[in-house]
Each structure stands twice: as structure tokens, then as C-alpha cells.
Amino acid sequence: MKLLKSVPELDHRATIGEAICPYCGVGCRLWAEAAYGTVLRVKGVADAAANLGGICAKGALLPQVIHPPDRLTQPQIRPRRGDDFRPASWDQALAFIKQRLLQTLSVHGPEAVAFYGSGQLDTEATYLAVKLFKGYLRTNNTDSNSRLCMASAVAGYVTSLGSDGPPTCYEDINHADLVLIIGSNMVEAHPVTFDRIKARRTNEGGQPFVVVIDPRRTKTAEQADLHVPLAPGSDVALFNLVARRLLDAGEIDAGFVDSKTEGFSEFAQGLRDCDDAALASEVDVDPATLDALVARIAGARAMLSFYCMGLGQSTAGVAKHNALINLHLLTGNIGKAGAGPFSLTGQPNAMGGRESGLLAHQLPGYRFVDDPRHRQEIEQLWQLPEGTVSPRRGLTAVEMFRGLESGKLRAIWIAATNPAASLPDLHQVRRALGRAELVIVQDVYHPTETTRFADVLLPVANWAEKEGTTTNSERMVSFSERLIDPPGVARPDWEIIAHVARALGLPSFDYADREAVWDEYCRATTGRPCDMSGITAERLRRERHLQWPCPTADHPGTKRRYLDGVFPTSTGRARFVFHATLQPKEPIDREFPLVLTSGRIYAHWHTLTRTGKSDKLLKRDPNPYVEIHPSDARRIGVEDGQLISIQSRRGTIRLPARVSETLRPGLLFAPFHWGDLWGEDRAINYLTIAALDPQSNQPELKYCAVAVEAAVHCDNGLADRDASEIHSAGGFFRWLHPEGSGSRIRSDT
């Protein structure tokens, strides 16, 4: 282990270093103190651009979750799915994977294998996974759980501005006079960024004015100056309505529109063809609130909009992003300090995965598989014959699991994610994993809901046990130090991928160290919008973080993009993209008359694999629940705390009710964090729909139709127990149909 700084007052083994928080996309830089083989405490780094010393409870409690009893410390194999796992050496695990992967490839061809990763993998790992699958195995079947949260933001940026990647930075909070927060509960999901807004409002007399656009009166909405509680799914209607009124009132930046954009005439015509009253009816917000929103945008000198999965997790996700960016273009609120669209990422390296080409349609450096020039550039970098990289888009997240169920896909390698809890329509996911011929799972923990289906488990070095590079929401590329040794024979993700590649007989994966991987990846970005040529591993180790584009070794990095008004489109102009309003895939009806939406809560993150190991976080938010409006609760005769049975076309679950006026009548909200590991009939994703946005393939996790009734009894004995009690009791991990047949016993039948 490398000693970073000696700390005599602790002991000779103590180290102090800086690492990036492994949770959300704020990308807080943490100062960590480690000794005795573990991390003792962390705090925010005062001069870190992302957090200015701030940190939330999840980050502060990281020392609690370093060495839980379910750490995976050694590879494990089972020749048949029904058998128990047996510990194995790395050589045995690699030989097993080689034999099974080569068998699948030789019988079914390259399109029968896939890699499903996440925004928790560092960029070195995502780059190598892309190189292995897209370059050497000749399939574009790599995707990421970022498909579930950011794919529509990616497509929105590309179609409107010509390139993925936000043009903004956190410092813009200091320059904006209007902040829109749309489909994002920042107070709970990105708390340190919201704290910056709050701090400025405290210090500068309430500036900036904050508008929250959300069907729920979230904790974020409670702190806003104006809350716009639009009808679920009506975002495009709202943005079109606002744009039309701005246009009618002449409240647009005509100079910017004329000189920096294209497509305005078609956009304006599209708006004129809309029926104002129909849009207002769809949005269903009182007229005074709408007028106030329009007036605020019209009067804004610098408008900054933060948004998250409330926009993206929709079959109209790309349309929603385009419609919001249209407002920025119409008012000239982009390419200047304090202004621009700013997508918030939910994971520490969702951006890095996008930049390195992990999504099924991409190649490294914001290139695309369907562009012959892009394929050729990457083939040259990887010294592969021309024509090696397939021009066909690979399978995206949901498509992979459909492919496993249908037999189109035979083998899947899952890394740093838990799809058996996080994907929509979990019955389908369980069927798919049950039918897969080979499931490789690379993770820090076992069991998870997904490792249950694995044939081989590969142990990974956790946060603080490895070096790595990530990009946060504001394009800040950061280096994370290794502070302690990984337990057992766990290894960094990039090393595991390189080892598997070499086991398959591919010498191009023989890297001296992580820095060699990073520097090769940086060369793949040269001349691209996300140019990181100047962010060498050596420089990053010294300077800790730099924002791309950063094309040369002496470039200081780029806080804001498009300051020159030139966009990376073929004409150099940003594009207005008009969409008429689009309905959700599964509208409510007589049989399923309520809308179910889901989201994050403060204490937890993703599927509880990490936060579920912290007593303090569990104490704060111990149980799953469903929020229901008092009028809906009355109708089914349920009071606060009583169990509700919730049915969709895909399944039934039961959760305790939280009766709350923060919702619109007809809307339910449940956190998505709890999976089967925490008790049966609790996972919200048994209900959600796997309908996809046609452009981004992001699923509509924020909207499905459900029915509710009071749950008369509970025969699994879990629903009324505290989740932390259930977890520590163990033994509940009861699988009624071990091979994932999809049928589950429902206690309300």
C-alpha cells in the first residue's frame, strides 16, 4: 500500500488521502483518515470545487460500510445454478470464465454476450470493458445502469446542442438569478449542491430565486420560492406553454436566437399550432402559478436549470429535455456565467461511462458506433483491422434482459450494479437471469439480489481500496487515491477486466498499471468535445481534478462551455427541437386509476447494498413505504402506517402507507431502494413498467398505472417489521422459485 502522508499521532500505519465519494454525482472530494486497515473518518475537502468542504450523511458514514460481513473477498464458482458457490482462486475463476465465454461465442456468436456495468465503475474500467467487447469481442452489447437515469439527458444534449455533457458548472449557482429545479429532489438526492444554493440565498438576501417544478411537494419544493406542482408526465406541455407565452409577449433574446440557433421557425410554428387552453389543462396548475413562472423566466438575467430523473425516466424523456433546452435557447440562457441546462447525475461516474463509450450506441470520446469515421478512429487507436467494430447499436439495459429471456443473449457480465433490484418489471428480470446460460457478477458484496443468479462471482476492491478516475456532474475529472488494501484477493474493476481479456488470449490488455490505461483512454478523447488530452494521469495525480475540455498539458480546464456561442453541430448553431406533447405509455384507466412514481430518499442510495450496512442511515430511514394522498387513503379505508396492497399489470406488492398532503390526489410515491433482500413484496420495481423512450431507450420508471387496496393480512411476517431488524436477523432471503420462473406467492391472494 502506498503511504500518502504519515500521521505520527495515530500510528505508523496511518494514512491520510483524498478520495471521491462513491455515492452520488455531486462528486464530493473527501479527506479520509485511515489506519489499522480501515477508514476511520472522512470529511469534505475545503477547497474542492464540487463540495467546498461540504458532505452529507451518506458520505460522512462511509467508514461504517467498509468491512461488512457480506464483503466478497474471494472468487466463487458453481458449475450448476442450483449448487452452492465454492471459493475459487483467480486462476480457477478466469479459466471458468474463459471456457464458458468462448463456448458461448463459438456456438452463438458475439451478439450472444453482453456487459452490463454502471456509473460506479471508474473510467479506467469502463474504457477497458468497451475496448474488450466493442473492439475485441466484436459486439456493441455494452450498457450501463446510466441507461436507467441519464440516457435521455445524453440524447437531449446531443440533439439540441450537438454534444453530450452539461455546459455549466457548480459555480454558476453564484451567478444565476433564477434557478429552476425540475424533476429533482435535490435536498435529498444531491444535498451538497442544494446546500450551495441555500448558502447563497442566506448570504445574498434570497438570491437566486428558486422554482421547483415537481408533481410532489418534496423537501426541495418546500424550500422554493415558487412550486409548480404540474400533473405527472406533463413537462413537455409545461415547457411548450411557457415558450409560447414568452414568444407571444416578445420576451425572447432575438439576437441570440438569430445568431446562435437554428430551427426557430419550425419551433415557433409548432408552438403556434398548440392549443394554449389544452396545454394548460394538461399541466393542471393554477393560472397564477403559471403566470408567475413565465414572468420569472422572462425577467431572468441568468437562468440555471437543474434536472434529474423526473425528466429522463419517461417514454418522452428526450422530448422533455429538448423542450427545456428550447427555453434556454429562446431566452439566451446558455453560454454565459450563471446560465444553462445542468443535468444532475445520480452516480459518481455516470459521466465517465458516457465519455468512455459504455452506452450501447457509443464509442470512447463521445463517438458513435453508427459513424464510419468514429469507428475507424477507434480501430486505429486499438490497432485493429478496419471494419472490426460493428456499426450496429448494441442492446441497451432493458433490451439485454429481454434478450436473455428470449435466448437472443446467452451470457451476461454484470459489474457494480444490481439489476435484480433496480430494473423495471422485476418479474421479467428474474425470468431473464434464470434463463441465462452464463451470469458473471463482479461486485463488492454477496449476496445481492443479483448475485443469487450468478455462476461466478468476482470480488472487487471497494471505495478507498483502489485508485481510479471519475467525472462528476459538472465535467470535473477527479483522481481518487487508494488508502487501504482490499480484503482477501479483491481487485480493482479495471484489473479484473484486463485479466479476463488476457485469459482470453488478448495481449493488448497487458497494461503496466492503471495510469497506462488512463493515458491510453485520454488519447481516445483528443480532438473530441470531451477532450482530456491535457489531463494525463501524472497531472491528475498532482492537481487532483480538472474540468474537460482540457486539450493540452498547460490548459487550465473549462468551467463553462459554449461561451463563444459556437456549438458542436454541423452548422455551429444550437438547435430548437419541437415536440408536441406525448402521453405516458401506460395512462391510468378504470382498472388502474392511480399513478405510481418512485425516487430517492436522503439516507439511502440505489439498492441499499452500501447504505443498508450503516446502522445510522438505516435508523433514519428504516423501512420502505408508499406515500398516498389523504383523499385516496380515505377511499380505501387506510390510515397512516397501515399496509396497502399496490397492484400494477406486472405484479403486486405491499407497503405501509404514509398519508401525505405533499402529493397530488391520484399520485403515489415510493422510494425505490428496497429489493427482495429486505423482505418479499416490498420492491417497487415489481410494479414499474419497462416501456422505453424511442430515442434514448430509457425506461419509464417514473410513471405507471396502479390500483390500491387495504392489505387485509400479511403472511410473510416481514412487512410490519423494521427493515434493519429483518436484515440483521438474516434467513429471510427466501426464494420461492430459485430459477426465477417469475411466479411469486402473493400473500394478498
Ligand code: SF4
Ligand atoms: S452522497 Fe453525494 S452529496 Fe453526499 S457526500 Fe457523497 S457525493 Fe457528496
